Amino acid sequence: MTLRLFNTLTGEVDALAPVPGEPLRIYACGPTVYDYGHIGNFRTFLQIDVLRRFLELNGVPLRHVMNITDVDDRIIQNTVAAGVAIHEYTARFEQAFFEDLDALRIERPEIIARATEHIPRMVALIERLAAAGAAYRTEEGSWYFRLAAFPEYGKLSKKDLSGMEDGARVDLDRYEKDSARDFALWKAAKPGETSWDTAVGRGRPGWHIECSAMAMEYLGESFDLHAGGEDLMFPHHENEIAQSETATHKPFARHWMHVRFLLVDGRKMSKSEGNFFTLRDLLLKGYKASAIRLALVSVPYRHQLNFTFDSLTDATRAIERLRTFHQRLAAGSFAPGENAGLQAAARAAEAGYMAALADDLNTAEARAPVFELVRTANTAIDEGQLRCGDRDLILSVLGKFDAVFDVIGDHDEEPTRRAIEWARQSGRESDIAPELLARRSMTDEQVEMLLAERAQAKKQRNFARADQIRGELAEKGIVIEDSKEGVRWKRK
RNA sequence: GCGCCGGUGGCGAAGCGGCUAACGCGCAGGUCUGCAAAACCUGUACUCGCGGGUUCGAUUCCCGCCCGGCGCUCCA
Known part of the structure; x- marks a missing residue:
């Protein structure tokens, strides 16, 4: 079954399939490891996980790269403020990030690429751009991409930047740039900051060059899909395209997927508003990892998701229903044979489920036939009509559901245990809900x-x-x- | 200001030109049970933000308005 996925670049729902005989090449922007991840971050990673898992369910081999941004302005700021080495600082949050991925049962990409381990690659790309006349060095030693070198700029986000006057919003002198929209490829070292001594000078990479360099390193100059949160579309992804295509004269990613933002109580979640929740916050309040996963996955990726605690309670109940049913099937004893009606119902449910996911990953629609099957089968069990053959077939449908949703299998104890342990070790004991402790x-x-x-x-x-x-x-x-x-x- | 997305039952959320408007949660009543729980059944939107238009026919297409959100700057 071929996945049809909305493509930001074309503005249409396009088929997504690998070159025959090749794995599907995916690059997905990963975290900047300067703090604990919040649920908005994980909504994006979760939706990409749904994509991954659906492709795998269809037997598509994957080569999926995720970057870890372990050097950027915020990280530098924080390390300077904390007085620790950059690696020491980022390692802690990187580890926390992976623990959170595990808690939410997000599969690891085939390749994890850290920015700090790919500096030579980035430098080489900057040199390539410089040779093509698309990059220039400022007096203080930073490098910028010359936007004028890439006339197609704006094709992803559909922005028409031609009307933008240089200098209208930015003080040009301060930046020493040729044009206000030109973006940094390399930032000259400042005293006391982490830097690398390279062929383009002493400094550190800009954010955008990192992704272009690492994507090309592992996936080649052209690949199948690039994914990330909607906020990255502009300018990050637009800049990646500009750099990469200017250097290679080849299309960078053929297909672009953007996951829409999550709101909390109808408002954008942001650090400055203070209305954001990390995964750990929710686990300590007593919500199960599976409920968080289901809640964040059930609204299709192209729609904003309004996160509320009620939605977690709903998800908890829905999962209980599925788990109770699964247990009823797996542990029950049934007469041999098959019931033609149930066989047909199970096949129809599976077909409906797969078709909904194939249609731009419509997770909300995909759930429906599975829940319908649960009701049909529960009725049949109540009436003594369900047979062994039916049980096996229905269990296989649930298996396919869980291959993507992964909430029926109960793995909730470990993440909660770990969150409590973490809270105790990091002086956040008061964040642990008393009910949670009572329950345990x-x-x-x-x-x-x-x-x-x-x-x-x-x-x-x-x-x-x-x-x-x-x-x-x-x-x-x-x-x-x-x-x-x-x-x-x-x-x- | 410019651009984009959305407004469907008590809540979440599919459907996007014609089927009784999915599914989950909640609520009410019932079956089962010592009582519960689980499960099942019935009921919970005579109607899809409002006003026009197109059409034999619109929740679905077009126009206008109102409301909410997002982007245009670091951000998943």
């Missing part, structure tokens, strides 16, 4: 003991004691379900 205060053994006592009480028809135990467990976040097959319990 009972061991499996203790639960089992109380359940055994309750079973005994029920046998003796001592319902008062049985209900008292149920209440006690409920206070600790343990929910119990009496079924024909015995007692099931789970942690809220």
